[in-house]
Amino acid sequence: MHEFYASTMKKVYIETYGCQMNVADTEVVLSVLHRAGYEPSLSLEGADLAFMNTCAIRENAEEKIWNRLGHWKNLKKRNPKVVIGVLGCMAEHLRKDLLKNSGSIVDLVVGPDEYRKLPALVESIGGVERLANSPHTPEIAVKLSRTETYDDILPFRSEGISAFISVMRGCDKFCTFCVVPYTRGRERSRSIRSIVDECKELEQQGFREITLLGQNVNSYKDEANVGADFSDLLAACARAVPNVRIRYTTSHPQDFDQKLVDTMAEHDNICKYIHLPIQSGSDRILKLMNRTYTRAHYMSIIEMIQKAAEQIHPPMQRSGIGGGWGVIPPAAGNVGWSLSTDIIVGFCTETLEDHEMTKQVMRDVEYDGAYTFNYSPRPNTRAWSTLADDVPLEEKTRRLQEIIALQNEISKRRNLDEIGREHTVLVEGRSKKNADEWKGRTDTNKTVVFSRQDAEVGEYRNVKIIRSNSATLFGELSDLKTPAFSRRGQGVVERGEVLYDLSPLVISTIEHRESVGMMELPVVNWAK
Numbered sequence: 001m002h003e004f005y006a007s008t009m010k011k012v013y014i015e016t017y018g019c020q021m022n023v024a025d026t027e028v029v030l031s032v033l034h035r036a037g038y039e040p041s042l043s044l045e046g047a048d049l050a051f052m053n054t055c056a057i058r059e060n061a062e063e064k065i066w067n068r069l070g071h072w073k074n075l076k077k078r079n080p081k082v083v084i085g086v087l088g089c090m091a092e093h094l095r096k097d098l099l100k101n102s103g104s105i106v107d108l109v110v111g112p113d114e115y116r117k118l119p120a121l122v123e124s125i126g127g128v129e130r131l132a133n134s135p136h137t138p139e140i141a142v143k144l145s146r147t148e149t150y151d152d153i154l155p156f157r158s159e160g161i162s163a164f165i166s167v168m169r170g171c172d173k174f175c176t177f178c179v180v181p182y183t184r185g186r187e188r189s190r191s192i193r194s195i196v197d198e199c200k201e202l203e204q205q206g207f208r209e210i211t212l213l214g215q216n217v218n219s220y221k222d223e224a225n226v227g228a229d230f231s232d233l234l235a236a237c238a239r240a241v242p243n244v245r246i247r248y249t250t251s252h253p254q255d256f257d258q259k260l261v262d263t264m265a266e267h268d269n270i271c272k273y274i275h276l277p278i279q280s281g282s283d284r285i286l287k288l289m290n291r292t293y294t295r296a297h298y299m300s301i302i303e304m305i306q307k308a309a310e311q312i313h314p315p316m317q318r319s320g321i322g323g324g325w326g327v328i329p330p331a332a333g334n335v336g337w338s339l340s341t342d343i344i345v346g347f348c349t350e351t352l353e354d355h356e357m358t359k360q361v362m363r364d365v366e367y368d369g370a371y372t373f374n375y376s377p378r379p380n381t382r383a384w385s386t387l388a389d390d391v392p393l394e395e396k397t398r399r400l401q402e403i404i405a406l407q408n409e410i411s412k413r414r415n416l417d418e419i420g421r422e423h424t425v426l427v428e429g430r431s432k433k434n435a436d437e438w439k440g441r442t443d444t445n446k447t448v449v450f451s452r453q454d455a456e457v458g459e460y461r462n463v464k465i466i467r468s469n470s471a472t473l474f475g476e477l478s479d480l481k482t483p484a485f486s487r488r489g490q491g492v493v494e495r496g497e498v499l500y501d502l503s504p505l506v507i508s509t510i511e512h513r514e515s516v517g518m519m520e521l522p523v524v525n526w527a528k
């Protein structure tokens with residue numbers, strides 16, 4: 001665990017935008033820079049290096065960065081020595097534009113596969129000791145790699161109870177709307193061994209929940225371990241740290257199979273929550289998106305999941321509006337499986353009929369949550385260059401509102417079904433609205449608010465649900481001792497606070513997120 005203390009080390013301040021992959025990458029960047037003599041800065045003011053780790057998935061994600069760069073012009077005026085860097089997907093995507101259009105304040109533009117070079121790049125522009133007005137040429141490093149996984153770099157994590165481990169990078173799917181294959185390159189995976197070791201280390205440090213991350217996490221392959229796939233990795237992690245919850249995101253339907261479902265069912269500490277983006281319920285649109293599956297195939301996966309869930313928890317009568325997916329445990333105990341998805345509304349040529357098909361899938365599946373977005377073309381993608389963005393914005397917005405309203409209705413109903421159930425909840429921190437209440441998450445990734453009583457942050461506690469709305473469950477402790485999972489050191493909830501606010505089930509509080517299934521995070525200030 002790293003401690004912040006008064007020191008003479010040079011300081012780096014990083015703002016992280018976008019998905020959890022970016023949060024994980026920021027930890028890699030901090031680790032690389034820490035080895036080179038930098039520590040995280042407590043604030044932007046006084047930092048030697050000021051970086052933004054950026055997201056390019058949507059237009060408004062990029063707009064945010066441009067706005068922020070506008071504010072950093074003043075920073076540069078106040079402190080001309082500060083080295084300003086733009087990292088991540090936007091750096092990869094826009095490259096020289098960032099230098100040209102940022103008013104000459106950007107010194108470094110560094111893509112996601114070039115972070116090892118950061119100390120050398122800082123030095124090559126004169127280091128942080130350079131004179132304010134000395135001429136220097138900004139550095140651009142944006143080469144994508146087919147092998148870089150940062151497998152040997154232990155990320156620099158702040159204290160907390162939840163940690164991310166990036167297990168693979170890049171994407172080979174080339175969905176026609178998505179920039180990820182161009183900003184993050186081709187798929188490559190870390191070794192099982194290093195990931196399992198990292199899990200063990202995190203457990204030692206007191207982390208209680210680990211999320212395995214990848215743009216396409218279930219296409220993971222350990223090349224050196226012939227045949228080792230994502231299910232093998234998941235099982236290995238679950239066995240290595242049996243008292244830590246394991247989550248993963250994001251899976252692609254094409255790579256989802258029975259083995260993965262069986263592996264989830266087999267291990268109590270693998271969370272029974274699956275984020276499975278559908279994007280559209282229309283086969284015609286799915287084809288235009290190059291999603292590589294049909295609606296029928298997608299539904300066959302849902303059935304597979306449902307069957308597995310039913311084997312553990314028998315279904316009982318419930319009030320689903322579509323009579324669709326969902327199971328309930330027979331009595332107290334950890335409950336059910338849950339599903340969420342991504343939906344893009346108003347993709348090129350989408351008709352009202354296509355839109356209705358998407359709504360029908362939502363009713364059939366009955367997702368617990370959904371991330372929903374208006375389609376916006378991203379430069380250099382196949383959809384941008386070959387398809388007309390022909391659904392007017394007003395109509396997209398109208399359809400989006402319908403989708404959101406439907407999901408809220410489904411979420412509300414599904415959460416009503418939670419009343420009376422007992423969940424094991426990982427206590428994450430104080431409730432925003434009431435300091436006497438804790439917030440935590442169920443195995444199924446639902447946010448629960450409950451009275452603090454004798455519970456402490458980092459504990460797994462049983463909570464009985466007594467009321468709910470579409471976004472949150474409210475309950476009361478139903479145990480007076482830690483159940484199921486052993487009690488260990490309590491972490492300081494720094495990142496936990498951020499993560500809670502981003503529960504994927506609280507769709508109303510999230511502006512937008514990556515269509516690759518990653519939550520969009522607000523600025524993560526490492527020093528706070």
Ligand code: SF4
Pocket residue numbers: 171172173174175178179180181215216252515516
């Ligand atoms: S949407 Fe997901 S699967 Fe498709 S190209 Fe982007 S990252 Fe890959």
